[in-house]
Amino acid sequence: MALIRVLQVFTIMNRGGAESMIMNYYRKIDRDKIQFDFLVHRKEKAAFDDEIKSLGGNIYKFDPISPFAPKKYYSELRAFFNAHSEYDIIHSHLNTFSCFPLKIAREFNITCRIAHAHIAIDKVNFSTFINQKESLKEIFKKLVKFQLKKKVKKDATHYFSCGEKAGHWLFGDTAFTTMNNAIDTDKFRYDEVISKAYKKEFNLQNELVIGHIGRFVSQKNHSFLLQIFAALLKRQPNATLILIGDGPLKKSLEKEAESLKITNKVLFLGVRTDIPQLCQMMDIFVFPSFYEGLPVTLIEAQASSLKIFASDSITNEVHLTDNIQFLSINKTADEWANKITELDSIEKVDQTDKIIKANYDIVSNTEQIQEFYTQQITI
Numbered sequence: 082m083a084l085i086r087v088l089q090v091f092t093i094m095n096r097g098g099a100e101s102m103i104m105n106y107y108r109k110i111d112r113d114k115i116q117f118d119f120l121v122h123r124k125e126k127a128a129f130d131d132e133i134k135s136l137g138g139n140i141y142k143f144d145p146i147s148p149f150a151p152k153k154y155y156s157e158l159r160a161f162f163n164a165h166s167e168y169d170i171i172h173s174h175l176n177t178f179s180c181f182p183l184k185i186a187r188e189f190n191i192t193c194r195i196a197h198a199h200i201a202i203d204k205v206n207f208s209t210f211i212n213q214k215e216s217l218k219e220i221f222k223k224l225v226k227f228q229l230k231k232k233v234k235k236d237a238t239h240y241f242s243c244g245e246k247a248g249h250w251l252f253g254d255t256a257f258t259t260m261n262n263a264i265d266t267d268k269f270r271y272d273e274v275i276s277k278a279y280k281k282e283f284n285l286q287n288e289l290v291i292g293h294i295g296r297f298v299s300q301k302n303h304s305f306l307l308q309i310f311a312a313l314l315k316r317q318p319n320a321t322l323i324l325i326g327d328g329p330l331k332k333s334l335e336k337e338a339e340s341l342k343i344t345n346k347v348l349f350l351g352v353r354t355d356i357p358q359l360c361q362m363m364d365i366f367v368f369p370s371f372y373e374g375l376p377v378t379l380i381e382a383q384a385s386s387l388k389i390f391a392s393d394s395i396t397n398e399v400h401l402t403d404n405i406q407f408l409s410i411n412k413t414a415d416e417w418a419n420k421i422t423e424l425d426s427i428e429k430v431d432q433t434d435k436i437i438k439a440n441y442d443i444v445s446n447t448e449q450i451q452e453f454y455t456q457q458i459t460i
Contacts, residue, residue, distance in 0.1 A: 085115045085458055090173040090182050093123035094130060094140070096326075096352055097296060098377045099174050099199045102243070102262045104129055109265075109447040112137055115454050118168075120161075120182070122146055122175075128352055146181050148229060155185055162189040169193060170457055172241075176200055176251065177229035183236040193457040196237035197260070198251035199374040201396065244375035246396035258453075262377040263446035266433040268357040269384035276429075279362035283348070289320040289427070292363035292387070294356065294378045295370070297328030302369045302392070304337060305410060309367060311341040312418035323348045325359060360385035364427045368392065369410050369417070375399050384436045386429035390421060401439045402432045 094100050107117050118139040121127070133140055141161065146154050162168075162185065170193040171186045173179035179196040186194050230251055234240070240257035242248030248257040280286050291310060295301040303324070310322045324334075324347065331349065338347045353359060360366075366382040368391040375398055382389050383402045391399075393407040400407075408417055436442060 084113070085170070085454055086167050087115060087117050087170045087172055087454055088120055088168045089117050090120045090171060090175060090179070091122075092145075092175065093121050093125070094119060094127040094133065095296075096128045096356075098262065098374075099197075099243075100129060102377050103174065104132070105264060105443045106447050106450060107133075107136060107138070109443050110451055115451055146175075146178055148178070148181075151181055154181060158182060158185040159188070162186070162191075170454060171195065173197060173237075174199060177233060180229055180232040180236065183233070187236040193239060194237050195239045195241050196233050196251070198240075198242040198247040198257070200372060201246040201250035201374055202372045242374070244396055244398045246398065247374035260450060261441050261446050262375055262380055263441050263443040264377065264380050264384060264436070266384050266436050266442045269360060269381050270433045271386040271429045271431055272361055273429075275358055276361040279358055283323075283362065285321055285362065287319060289317055290362055290364045291320055291322045291421075292325070292360070292366050292382075293322070293368060294325045294359075294381075295368075296326050297324075297330040297334055299330070300371055300373075302371050302410065303330065303334050305369050305414065306367055307334065307337055307341055307343065307347070308414035309369065309417040309421075310347070311343050312414045313421055314343060314346060316418060316422045321346050321348065323350055323359070323363065325350050325353055325356070327352050356381065357385070360387065363387055365390070365421060365424070367417075367421070368395070369408075370395060371410065379405065380436065380441050384433050386432050388424055388427055390417065401441065402435050404432065 089103055091100060116137055119133060120141045120143065122143050122145050124142050124144065130140055143157060168191055171182065171191050172195040173182050174197045176199055183194045183196060233251060234255060240252045240255055241260045242251065242257050243262050244259060248259065293306055297303055313320055335349065338344050360381060364387070366387045366389045368379060368389065370392050371394060373395045375396055379389060379391060379399045380401070383404055387404060389405040391405060391407055392410050394410065406420065408420060440446065
């Protein structure tokens with residue numbers, strides 16, 4: 082059989098959850114049979130670009146999609162497909178924005194057009210504007226997404242999701258396939274030697290290490306995380322918060338840490354390639370997002386045997402071990418801090434068998450998606 086090239090569609094291949102997930106699959110897939118290429122919507126260089134090229138993938142860079150004036154994008158995409166007839170499979174990870182590339186893919190008779198759901202957003206209602214925990218800009222973005230999601234199913238031939246909640250949010254009652262946010266469990270298996278070495282490197286041997294991984298964007302609710310940590314410090318002075326990631330809100334969060342007088346206890350580590358090792362260094366993982374799909378970071382954190390406190394707006398499907406507790410973001414920072422201090426123990430016990438049993442190991446999941454892609458060409 083000829084090599085199958087799958088066009089993966091993203092915003093940009095930085096170290097986000099969906100991007101990290103597809104890279105996990107890409108590393109394990111039989112690239113003599115299936116090759117991934119990437120169509121992205123930012124021109125700047127991204128974190129995974131070099132690795133993609135080293136694995137044999139091509140990257141095609143477009144300007145951002147304007148949902149209110151997509152004609153220019155449609156024209157560019159038509160030119161692209163006129164020049165690239167090698168794709169029988171397009172796999173779009175743009176959530177509601179998948180309606181734009183899939184519309185043109187349908188025009189060009191690409192036979193397998195996958196819309197993949199990665200988020201589930203709570204409804205916007207009157208109380209959303211009253212409480213205004215998110216900015217008006219973010220609320221407006223949500224409203225746009227709610228309108229666009231009505232169009233996604235029209236041009237897709239297959240519906241994929243990271244989990245039940247995200248799938249029902251984007252596709253309603255239409256049946257969809259769950260493609261698990263699988264991880265390489267061996268990389269995240271707890272290793273005491275690595276944990277001690279990393280704590281020593283960061284001079285945190287006697288600290289309770291609180292961790293978070295995620296882009297500095299409104300969705301992740303970092304401001305509340307800093308408030309939780311400030312409240313925790315009053316109870317547990319020997320704690321340090323490490324924040325892994327980057328994003329547009331970084332400077333404002335650094336200023337907020339300064340105003341809370343916790344700057345010397347918060348480490349902004351930026352974008353990292355050693356996530357498994359950094360997870361070994363953490364003791365507790367705090368994740369108060371406003372909304373998610375099924376976050377791969379919480380799979381990784383559980384595989385690393387961390388104690389986890391997460392927002393109850395996140396789907397319960399991510400509850401794979403006994404190490405995770407869900408709390409409401411409507412509770413106060415003090416209430417979250419109290420829950421954290423009530424932990425009986427932070428002793429780490431290997432959890433990877435539970436992750437594998439729940440079918441979140443990358444090896445078996447890669448076999449499934451490889452079989453799916455192959456079937457689309459042989460049908």
